[in-house]
Amino acid sequence: MNETTTTAAPFRVEISPDGMEALLFVEVRGRDRRLQVRDVVRALREDYELVSVDDEKVTEAIAVAALAEEGEALPGICVARGMEAVEGEDGSLVWLGEFFESRAIVLPDGSVDHYHHTRSSVYEGQPLVELRPPTEGTPGRDVRGKPRPAVAGRPVTLVLDAGVAEDPDHPEIIVATRGGQVEFDHDHLGVSELLRVQEVDYSVGSIDFDGSVEVQGNVGAQFEVRGGASVKILGSVDNAEIESDRQVEILGPVLGRGEARISSGADMLLASAREAEIHCGGKLVVQGELVWCEGEVFEDLCVERGRIVGGEWKVGGKIIAAEVGSRKEVTTRIRLGESEDRARALRQLYRVRRKALEELQSFARHHAANLQRSDGGPHAPAEREQLLKRQAALRAVARRARRREMVARKRLQRRRRASQLLVTGTLHPGVEVHFVDHDLVHRITEALSGPVRVGLDSEGHEVEVVRL
Numbered sequence: 001m002n003e004t005t006t007t008a009a010p011f012r013v014e015i016s017p018d019g020m021e022a023l024l025f026v027e028v029r030g031r032d033r034r035l036q037v038r039d040v041v042r043a044l045r046e047d048y049e050l051v052s053v054d055d056e057k058v059t060e061a062i063a064v065a066a067l068a069e070e071g072e073a074l075p076g077i078c079v080a081r082g083m084e085a086v087e088g089e090d091g092s093l094v095w096l097g098e099f100f101e102s103r104a105i106v107l108p109d110g111s112v113d114h115y116h117h118t119r120s121s122v123y124e125g126q127p128l129v130e131l132r133p134p135t136e137g138t139p140g141r142d143v144r145g146k147p148r149p150a151v152a153g154r155p156v157t158l159v160l161d162a163g164v165a166e167d168p169d170h171p172e173i174i175v176a177t178r179g180g181q182v183e184f185d186h187d188h189l190g191v192s193e194l195l196r197v198q199e200v201d202y203s204v205g206s207i208d209f210d211g212s213v214e215v216q217g218n219v220g221a222q223f224e225v226r227g228g229a230s231v232k233i234l235g236s237v238d239n240a241e242i243e244s245d246r247q248v249e250i251l252g253p254v255l256g257r258g259e260a261r262i263s264s265g266a267d268m269l270l271a272s273a274r275e276a277e278i279h280c281g282g283k284l285v286v287q288g289e290l291v292w293c294e295g296e297v298f299e300d301l302c303v304e305r306g307r308i309v310g311g312e313w314k315v316g317g318k319i320i321a322a323e324v325g326s327r328k329e330v331t332t333r334i335r336l337g338e339s340e341d342r343a344r345a346l347r348q349l350y351r352v353r354r355k356a357l358e359e360l361q362s363f364a365r366h367h368a369a370n371l372q373r374s375d376g377g378p379h380a381p382a383e384r385e386q387l388l389k390r391q392a393a394l395r396a397v398a399r400r401a402r403r404r405e406m407v408a409r410k411r412l413q414r415r416r417r418a419s420q421l422l423v424t425g426t427l428h429p430g431v432e433v434h435f436v437d438h439d440l441v442h443r444i445t446e447a448l449s450g451p452v453r454v455g456l457d458s459e460g461h462e463v464e465v466v467r468l
Helices: 035-046 056-065 340-366 368-372 381-413
Strands: 003-006 012-016 023-028 075-081 092-095 104-106 112-117 128-130 165-168 174-178 181-185 186-194 196-197 208-209 212-215 224-227 231-233 241-246 248-262 266-281 285-286 294-297 301-309 314-316 318-325 332-336 420-425 433-434 438-441 452-458 461-467
Touching: 023 035, 023 056, 035 056, 056 075, 104 174, 128 186, 165 186, 165 340, 196 208, 208 212, 212 224, 224 231, 231 241, 301 314, 318 332, 340 368, 340 381
Parallel strands: 196 212, 208 224, 212 231, 224 241, 231 248, 241 248, 248 266, 266 285, 266 294, 285 301, 294 314, 301 318, 314 332, 318 420, 332 433
Antiparallel strands: 003 012, 012 023, 023 075, 092 128, 104 112, 128 174, 165 174, 181 186, 420 452, 433 438, 452 461
16 A cells, blocks of 8 residues: 655655655646645655655646646656665676587688587686676665665575686686596586597597597597597597597507507507507507507507507517418518617607797796786787687697607616517518517518517527427
């Protein structure tokens, strides 16, 4: 019910139940009894305690009454309004990168690179999201000036899971504490060290991830999968590039067609491979066959149930295979042991790694302010994105340089006294066995039924072929 206020004056005022509107009803009629605007406004302010009276509306109400007939009912005219309180805005999350969208990259010339997408992993220390605080809101008042409190906004809810933390210098910024994939679900934010995808194709694009990668299907031709930790592929690899700083496991065939490249910093497990380049920083186990492949294995190469046909293999340890070569006497080169230039190569790799690390540190120092600030500093968003991409590229170069030096040092330090070729089935003509530490070569000229051992004699001066 409206509050009705009357005095001796020939008008009355009704105030709405919420106190936000005051309606003026002029009771007198006729031009000869017309009220004075200033008198009514003064009475509204002093007698009725209204604030912010609208003089124009008062004039309108008096004019309408002056033209009305005696006894004619007139509507009330709003001559004062309160000011509604403005609710505060809730806190919000402002993402500092494209962590959830995956779309093909548009090149500067306007063409589209369908093999590489925008979504990629984050690196340790990368800013992820900014927490914007809620606002208090703006208080209001009713027509008599009584305050109407504002409802403050609610703070954003964010639970920090493993892999993320507040920036020590900017608590409103959440950063990654490890490399990996950003995960955000039901107000929980974290960085996972495992990226799992169904297939690597045009819908996903190539993968460059700081953590572990698991592909539950196949990897299409011309795509790349790089993992800072292990890489596991349950399907096949078709003329693609697979690289990991740690283990690689491919349970389907590798169909290289001369362009596939598989590289690991530690052990590797393959189902089979054909026409591929393989680099293994540990032990390589192959369940099937290796056909026309070229590879380097820092420890042992085991193809106990399959065969090695064609290509060239450099192996730091021993080779165990069911069959080596083929009946067509395909040339298959086996190089065993360490070469004398490993130390020189290691020193060069050390210099490359140091240079890459220095470039990364110099870039980070020079652009530290712009890389950390969520507003991009003096740089536009596009320029800041280019800085982040350049930093990520420098990190990748430094990481790969470190991995190359690590595996080279490991190979140099391990003594390869037991370098030998063990064949449990048939050793075919056309196979060449090189002992690089001793500059010795032995060529197989006739088929030998296994088990057969090709190695050095006890003095290490001659190559001997022994049927076990």
